[in-house]
Amino acid sequence: MKTSLIALAALFVALAGSAAQADPPFDPKDPKMAPYISGDKRSGYTFAEPETRAMQDDEFLNPASLWVEKGEALWTKPDGKANRSCSSCHGKAEDNMKGVGSVYPKYDIHAGTVINLEQRINMCREKHMAATPWKYESEPLLAMTTFVKMQSRGMPVQVQIDGPAVSYFENGRRFYYERRGMNDLACKHCHEDNWGNHVRTELLSQGMTNGFPTYRLKWQKLGSLHRRLAGCNEEIRAEPYPLGSREYVDLELYLAWRAQGLQVETPSVRK
């Protein structure tokens, strides 16, 4: 009787202990996965459920298409005192924005600092269109960032980390390895040391940024990398930084370097 009780208890433990749900299928040798791998680096796509991957793959199913369309419309819409649109200077985005999104964040001579794509877009608005900059995480800025970055889809992430970018890059690296919050975690504890392991049901990814801006099912909308970073910080009960802050731009540069070689997937879909 006692033995069978112990056996029953052991069975319970075994059941609770086994990973309750299977991980999404991933075979590194599957040719379909090749665009989402670079050396040891794996895009978040390879950690996503098959249904989520299918949503991303299909232009008509991908809910981020709404923002892409908005961005496309804004591209040719004159704005500001100069009454110019993006296309007034840049012509067709399909031709002239190719390879732009994949190299940001980037040191900008005029800004005198490293800026990300959102900030580059706003700089253009202020300087060349005499228009007010869009608020971070506002619909038009998300739409334009997504539309511009999408023109680099399939191109490898390729940021510059030497020369004038060095100190910003080092700042971002420091952030990545610095513990913070009540949970006392650095980015690296989850995304470098423990990817592939589970936080309850959550499969930890490598935290690659090549798909941003991303449509997140949890958000039910498209969002920026900085929104995701702030969410990460909140989850570990750390005080987040403002979106567009120096800290997050520098971290974005470090993260882009980590994702160096992976293809731009914007707009990706994640859970």
Place this chain on the structure above:
Amino acid sequence: MGTSLPRAVLALALTVAVVGAADAAQRKKPADPSIWEPTRRAPLTEVKGDPVRGRVIVIKKGSCLTCHVMPIPEEADHGDIGPPLATVGSRYTPAELRMRVVDPKVLNPDTIMPSFYKSTLNRVAKGLEGTTFLEAQEVEDVVAYLSTLK
């Protein structure tokens, strides 16, 4: 003259020792010496830990199942970041368990495990500054529960 040779030997030995120590420090961070202080291992409160309350804290406030598989079958999806804890009470004494719950970084500076009773953390969210993950009595309750896992 007679003393010069031993002095030189001593100086050389000292140099070797100092260089050796510096080298060792570079290779591996020394453990926080306070881990050997008996106070750190002593109970944090006068009240004996309650394992029944400890089990509840492990599930809820402590979020231990986020990372550890534990003999708590009514909760699904235990994480697999840390080691399973089914027999942790037979591997460690209460003092050793307490040390690991209070601040596991004294044993492994690189561990992902939070420090559950440490109020000097970096950039804690507004409103939580200066507080600890668990309260002292909660740590004692958790230690009491973990000690029953044999």
